[in-house]
Amino acid sequence: xxxxxDTRKPVILVTNDDGFxxxxxxxxIEMAKPFxxxxxxxxxxxxxxMSHAITIKTPLRLKKRSRTDDVELxxxxxxxxxxxxxxxxxxxxxxxxxILSGINHGSNSSVSIIYSGTMAATIEGSLYNVPSIGFxxxxxxxxxxxxxxxxxxxxxxxxxxxxxxxxxxxxNVNIPVLPMDKIKGIKICxxxxxxxxxxxxxxxxxxxxxxxxxxxxxxxxxxxxTDTDEWALxxxxxxxxxxxxxxxxxxxxxxxxxxxxNNQDQKYAAKNR
Amino acid sequence: xxxxxDTRKPVILVTNDDGFxxxxxxxxIEMAKPFxxxxxxxxxxxxxxMSHAITIKTPLRLKKRSRTDDVELxxxxxxxxxxxxxxxxxxxxxxxxxILSGINHGSNSSVSIIYSGTMAATIEGSLYNVPSIGFxxxxxxxxxxxxxxxxxxxxxxxxxxxxxxxxxxxxNVNIPVLPMDKIKGIKICxxxxxxxxxxxxxxxxxxxxxxxxxxxxxxxxxxxxTDTDEWALxxxxxxxxxxxxxxxxxxxxxxxxxxxxNNQDQKYAAKNR
Numbered sequence: 001x002x003x004x005x006d007t008r009k010p011v012i013l014v015t016n017d018d019g020f021x022x023x024x025x026x027x028x029i030e031m032a033k034p035f036x037x038x039x040x041x042x043x044x045x046x047x048x049x050m051s052h053a054i055t056i057k058t059p060l061r062l063k064k065r066s067r068t069d070d071v072e073l074x075x076x077x078x079x080x081x082x083x084x085x086x087x088x089x090x091x092x093x094x095x096x097x098x099i100l101s102g103i104n105h106g107s108n109s110s111v112s113i114i115y116s117g118t119m120a121a122t123i124e125g126s127l128y129n130v131p132s133i134g135f136x137x138x139x140x141x142x143x144x145x146x147x148x149x150x151x152x153x154x155x156x157x158x159x160x161x162x163x164x165x166x167x168x169x170x171x172n173v174n175i176p177v178l179p180m181d182k183i184k185g186i187k188i189c190x191x192x193x194x195x196x197x198x199x200x201x202x203x204x205x206x207x208x209x210x211x212x213x214x215x216x217x218x219x220x221x222x223x224x225x226t227d228t229d230e231w232a233l234x235x236x237x238x239x240x241x242x243x244x245x246x247x248x249x250x251x252x253x254x255x256x257x258x259x260x261x262n263n264q265d266q267k268y269a270a271k272n273r
Numbered sequence: 274x275x276x277x278x279d280t281r282k283p284v285i286l287v288t289n290d291d292g293f294x295x296x297x298x299x300x301x302i303e304m305a306k307p308f309x310x311x312x313x314x315x316x317x318x319x320x321x322x323m324s325h326a327i328t329i330k331t332p333l334r335l336k337k338r339s340r341t342d343d344v345e346l347x348x349x350x351x352x353x354x355x356x357x358x359x360x361x362x363x364x365x366x367x368x369x370x371x372i373l374s375g376i377n378h379g380s381n382s383s384v385s386i387i388y389s390g391t392m393a394a395t396i397e398g399s400l401y402n403v404p405s406i407g408f409x410x411x412x413x414x415x416x417x418x419x420x421x422x423x424x425x426x427x428x429x430x431x432x433x434x435x436x437x438x439x440x441x442x443x444x445n446v447n448i449p450v451l452p453m454d455k456i457k458g459i460k461i462c463x464x465x466x467x468x469x470x471x472x473x474x475x476x477x478x479x480x481x482x483x484x485x486x487x488x489x490x491x492x493x494x495x496x497x498x499t500d501t502d503e504w505a506l507x508x509x510x511x512x513x514x515x516x517x518x519x520x521x522x523x524x525x526x527x528x529x530x531x532x533x534x535n536n537q538d539q540k541y542a543a544k545n546r
Contacts, residue, residue, distance in 0.1 A: 049328075050324075051324040051354075054324075081324075081388075089472070114393075115325055120324070120387075127384065152543045155543050156541070166522070171529075190521040200359060200363060243520045245387065252517075253461055253463065256515055259436065262458035268429070269428055
């Protein structure tokens with residue numbers, strides 16, 4: 001991209017974690033259509049909470065679902081990451097110019113990125129050095145209004161197609177549930193420090209055996225910080241967090257080196273116990 | 274920990290992704306036994322490649338499998354992260370002093386951390402601010418020799434119990450397949466930049482339908498870098514990479530801010546197309 005002598009239309013891989021029938025992927029295809037030719041490859045079924053899971057015990061099948069001049073749609077009996085891997089391997093001779101994931105039905109801000117299939121597919125895309133963007137709307141319903149997301153998402157696609165992203169970096173875009181003209185703008189943010197606090201609901205089945213349903217609520221560990229995605233979303237902005245695939249905690253390296261595992265006067269030595 | 278007036282024995286939560294019957298978790302319990310009382314909660318079945326997946330569509334069941342004075346063992350019909358969540362919620366009044374995951378049958382170095390259930394459970398533990406360590410042995414067999422890992426892993430547990438880890442940080446420990454006395458020592462490393470290159474194997478079923486098996490090989494994008502986990506392991510060291518749960522790419526924030534989404538002379542504006 002950014003090569004003005006290249007008049008070829010960009011090719012865009014679209015995926016999601018809510019499945020190929022979800023309203024969110026329809027909205028994302030709508031968002032992306034002005035920018036290029038679309039190959040959409042999404043799971044057969046909903047895959048929320050599947051994170052970066054890959055399918056290794058069962059084989060995958062790739063089904064063509066529909067085709068128009070500008071949009072080919074496929075489904076896969078696997079996870080969002082399976083979709084990206086299989087698409088990259090089987091459907092492209094040259095890598096696509098852009099990978100888009102979503103629009104997720106629900107937030108992927110803060111620590112939710114860790115559990116998110118939408119963002120796992122996005123991160124997987126960035127491993128191939130293809131600019132990748134994950135979009136999520138803060139509406140958990142099955143039939144949300146994606147029009148504001150489509151409208152405000154396009155400038156983000158435009159900017160990424162023009163400027164690219166750093167290698168092995170991708171974007172986590174979250175969109176608040178607001179009318180189109182009530183969205184205040186776009187904020188570049190860091191990932192909020194938060195946690196999902198579980199409250200498993202314990203029930204007893206008809207045979208007297210206990211079972212547990214995962215429930216929980218989000219807790220923001222830094223509600224006053226104004227540079228986070230949580231703050232931006234709570235204050236009417238679209239949040240963009242640039243995401244890395246290098247999970248090293250560099251600050252911790254120096255501290256660990258002081259533990260002297262290998263020095264002559266090593267404190268922590270392998271010995272027989 | 275580190276409170277010398279506290280003579281209470283540390284409580285250690287142990288989990289894995291290969292299932293409660295795996296030889297690796299038996300070895301990890303053996304490694305941890307000298308340090309405290311152990312509550313082990315692991316998946317019913319193998320969960321390799323499940324990453325940070327959580328179970329939201331089906332209920333979870335927690336089965337007590339065995340109990341001795343020092344070790345209680347449970348299994349859960351879910352993912353490694355489910356095990357940590359359910360254990361933290363149902364089995365502890367006070368949080369454990371340490372969370373250990375593994376020993377994984379196979380490497381979780383470099384980018385493999387993203388797909389790993391072992392490391393997802395470790396990362397989940399660190400979200401609770403409990404010091405968490407994931408151990409992996411570079412042997413994919415079902416019956417590896419874990420004795421060197423047990424021997425050399427204990428000083429790491431000792432150091433972490435004494436010094437703690439920074440909040441929301443955990444350790445990714447990988448152990449090369451070498452005899453106990455051939456392991457050169459422990460290296461604190463950064464995560465290698467690598468990628469799994471897929472080579473899906475396409476087959477045709479008896480009804481003439483194509484299906485795909487995920488295969489692939491690891492490619493090291495920086496084979497000459499000497500500060501990575503890949504280098505340490507290839508050169509006879511145990512690698513420790515400190516891992517963060519903040520996936521923000523801070524270097525990219527400044528670059529994205531220059532895109533001027535919200536300035537008066539904004540280049541990328543939401544408009545009708």
